[in-house]
Amino acid sequence: MRKIIDLIYKKYKVENIDFRKAPIRIVATYVLFGCFWILFSDRILSMVVVNRDLYMNIQTFKGWFFVFFTAIILYRLILNDFLKINELNTDLLNKKMESKKNLILIEEKNIELERAMNVTNDFFMLITKILKNNHVDDEMLLREVFKIAFSLVKESNFGSAYIVENGKIRYIESIGFHMESLKSLEVSVDKFEFAFNHIKIRNNPEYNIKRRLSDDEYEEYSNKNIKIKQSIYVGISNDDNLYGGFSLDIGADEGVEFSDESIHNLEAFQQLVNGFYKIKKVNDQKNLVQRDIVHSFISALELHDEYTKGHSEAVASYSLKIGELLNLDDSQLNDLYWAATVHDIGKIIIPSSTLNKPDRLTKEEYELVKKHTQIGYDILSKADTLREVSKYVLLHHERWDGTGYPMGLKGDEIPLISQIICVADSWHAMTSDRTYKRKITKEEGIEELKNNRGTQFSPKIVDVFLEII
Ligand SMILES: [Fe+2]
Structure with missing residues (x-):
């Protein structure tokens, strides 16, 4: 019996509510009141009322009084407990809502974390590939870097990568743009808003694009490409030597802007890429020297x-x-x-x-x-x-x-x-x-x-x- 009570007790005991004590308290109150009524009501009545007819009448209604009073007492006790349960229930619901919100926040953070992990992973895969293979050219490196940056900045839905050649921009990759129309552009690097060691954000890039191009070129470009509302320009450079760069853009119809977090991530990424680019340049130079030395040996062998x-x-x-x-x-x-x-x-x-x-x-x-x-x-x-x-x-x-x-x-x-x-x-x-x-x-x-x-x-x-x- 004790075990069964404990089982029920455990099952219904939630936080601070003791579901066994509450009914016991109500029943005990009822029993005490009942005993008190039985013991004292007749004695008090006979002491107070002397008239026999009146005594008999009151006796008839005394039972009704008992029922009435006990009903009020029981009502108050049960109501109190129900109010307490209701209060706890509301509290529980609020906590549930709060934890649901926290779960959504955690899920969002997890997605962000996963995105950052993927980007880091992609970049290190690229670095490993380059370190293993001395023949990776700079153009291929910039293409890969651009794709990784595009996936890093979730707000961007357009983008393009370009290298600097003889003081002009040559487009090598794009996302969302008409590539042929970009390739045909003759843009001087002086008109391009590169920043060597930091990124540049432009809120009205269309104005800048128009400024860089002739009227005919701009007309050709705007016929084939969507309007842009915000752009980030990222330069890839080796100290003072600007090699190329890429732009990430948001289309004019999009309801988003680059977040501080994305800008911060992209700045860190640019530093990483520029640092790696410097190392690669030194390494390329070393490989060229090595290649020259080996080929000199081969030439000596050919003479021999x-x-x-x-x-x-x-x-x-x-x-x-x-x-x-x-x-x-x-x-x-x-x-x-x-x-x-x-x-x-x-x-x-x-x-x-x-x-x-x-x-x-x-x-x-x-x-x-x-x-x-x-x-x-x-x-x-x-x-x-x-x-x-x-x-x-x-x-x-x-x-x-x-x-x-x-x-x-x-x-x-x-x-x-x-x-x-x-x-x-x-x-x-x-x-x-x-x-x-x-x-x-x-x-x-x-x-x-x-x-x-x-x-x-x-x-x-x-x-x-x-x-x-
Ligand atoms: Fe041989």
Whole structure:
């Protein structure tokens, strides 16, 4: 019984309301009043009323009085409790409404947070892509930056990106605008309202657009494009050197304006992009120097070994085509390009008389020439930026059947990049004049590739290469 009462008690006890005590209090009041009435009403009546007829009449109505008074008392007690419950209920409803509002606010904040996360993620993906691949050009970088900025500023529904060339603006990307009409514009950078290290907000951009263009140009532009009510101009610069920029715009029909939060986010984003752009410029310069140094080595090798004239370049070109067909990513293509370019660099210390010998090589001479893979590896592995490609250079004379050199690796033990260079190198060697033999025809070369498919060459690479030539 006790357990059942506790169960009911727990079930109906809400916050500070004790649902068991309230009815007990009402019942106890009723019992006390009833007992008091039974005990004292007759005695008091007999003491006060002496007349027997009157006593009998009052006795008849005494029961009715009891019912009347108890009804009033019970009504007051129950009403009090109901008022309390009602008060709590209203309080509960208010709290519920408040938490609903808080939930909506949290949800909105979550969406904002998710948007910021996505934008940050996109930007870091872009940075990673650029850091992995030295061939990302500035135009592609600005295009990606523009798209990320557009998704960062939720109010914008139009936008365009442009680079500065010979003092003029050249549009490279747009959202919502008629791209051809933008491309045909001849806008001088002096008339464009760039800000180097901060953003500019314009509330009447149409006026500025008109000011930049001739009457004919503006007419052509306004016929093909919607009117803009607010714009933000963001310049991408490297110190005093303005490279380009982008604009984010709100159409004239939209009921929104750029929020302080969006402006603040965009300013932070611009600082980040400009900082990264500076680093990239330094890196590009370093890569150019590296490229120049490597190409100088290749030129020295070409002087040393007549056959290699144009060979490195051709092998790099064939290799890249194979790599692209195999859907290698940018980083792998970069490694492939460099490995193919420098694959014979080790020949630089093999005597020129041996490399350019018009007759067939003796066994000793051939063994010496074979060392060029190890020598190439030893040279390249000492350079920080070429260490990664040195292993591909080391293994470019391995054969699919395991009879190659220097390590005798077999099948997929040979890195894919080395497998590709092996096919491209052999193809160019077969189809070019060498000091000791004449070149073979394209058809003979194809036959040779097919004959050595699965023995000297990777079957997959041969199949892909046959699609190219
Ligand atoms: Fe080689």
